[in-house]
Amino acid sequence: MTPFTSLTRRRLLSTGTAAFGIGAVGIAPALAQATEVALQLSWLHSVQFAGSYIAQERGFWRDEGLNVSLNPGGPNAPVEPPVVAGRALVGVSAADYASAAVEQGAPFRIIGVAMKKNPxxxxxxxxxxxxxxxxxxxxxxxxxxxxxxxxxxxxxxxxxxxxxxxxxxxxxxxxxxxxxxxxxxxxxxxxxxxxxxxxxxxxxxxxxxxxGYAVHSQTYIATIESIANRRADVVGLLRGEVKGWAAYEADTDAATDLTVAMFPDAGLDPATQREQARRQLPLMFPAAANTPFGWFTDESVAANIETLALLGREVSADLWDRSLLEDVYAQ
Incomplete structure (x- = not known):
């Protein structure tokens, strides 16, 4: 095995400025009177999802009345099925995968975009x-x-x-x-x-x-039913994500340290994770975007529709629903 195979990855065609105390590092701590929900990640645990780990560790979801389980994905764990089945309230997918699922009848909407620039x-x-x-x-x-x-x-x-x-x-x-x-x-x-x-x-x-290659990556997806019937929970989950990723943006090194500490058996190399976190930052917070975390514009949706058509995916702007982010940022 070469030294480069350690990063073999995914399906390839994914607030605050204080340092993060490690505290209790369990993935789903028991919270009294909290609503149990799950966020389905698109790949194995790594710094790719560090903002979510911060949201959990710092209690941002607890403040929303939620106890969020972070379910890892992987080569044999696609995101879309558990979201359709209701085992996960929200999933982390991508515009190409979400559009393919919709073509097959999945009732999805893209409700947020973590990576504004495709990786x-x-x-x-x-x-x-x-x-x-x-x-x-x-x-x-x-x-x-x-x-x-x-x-x-x-x-x-x-x-x-x-x-x-x-x-x-x-x-x-x-x-x-x-x-x-x-x-x-x-x-x-x-x-x-x-x-x-x-x-x-x-x-x-x-x-x-x-x-010109515009395909939203690391997108948040939810079903139309969840958006209609569990809107407060979906908005609360997104609000926790917004706060967690703001803290990540403020200090990627602390976010990396937290990730490595939370998953000591995942074989995460700290130096590699630190560099990945640094390189992920401009994809999630590009200076030219001038929009808050998760936000997408009508112009970016139009560009996605054009690129997806070249990939053989015919979609309309209805695939994207910005109203939940509007609720998040209204507060």
Missing amino acids: FAIASLPTNPVRKPADLVGKRIGMAIANTPVLQALCALNNVDIEGIEIVPTQYDAAPLVNGQVDCLLCWATDLPVAMAMQRIESVTMLMADH
Whole structure:
């Protein structure tokens, strides 16, 4: 096993400024008179969800009258089924997965967006960099064949002839790039580039979101029924998330320390988690967005609809419901 395989990840086609005391680190502490709900995460526990851990550890959900269980996802634990079945009140999904589920009849709405900028990226080495989509022409790109629609969408958005790019099927690993088998990799900006950085290997990361690839990631989804009949609980859960992620933004190192302490058996490397937290920050709080955590605009929805169409997903703006965030920020 190469040193880069430790970050093999997910389904790939996810207030306050004081330091956080660790306190009781159980995932679902018993709270008297609290309403039991679950938040279904999209992947295994890691700093990717640190804002949620802060919300739980600092009692932000307790203040909303909620006892929130944080259920991990994983390669065999998709987000959407437990939300449809009512085992989770809210799930952390993505616009492409949510739209696919809706096409199959799932009654979902996207009610918040944690990552305003999609984390898909093209990683390359400084000696042969890919800094813009046009640089892909003549390159060998390592990727999963299942992600071909993602590359096709990027090329379509930037008038790049995909026929000029050689697709090389690879495992989700930085080794093919480091070893010279490919010229670049399709990956998340927060994992394989981090794996290389941990090995002191410099890389160039071209974020696809900076070149028109607009797909909301790490989105909050809920069913239409839950929005109608359990609105106060959904709003309370989102309000806790908003506060937790504000604290994360204020101090990613403290958020990392909390994550590692809460999951001592998860094999989380503190240095790697710290760097992932740092690189995740501009995806969740991009300076140009000028909107609060979770918020999405009509313009970003329109851009998502355009990109999703290139991925073969026909959706309308009705998939997104901003009214719950409006309730959150009204207070």
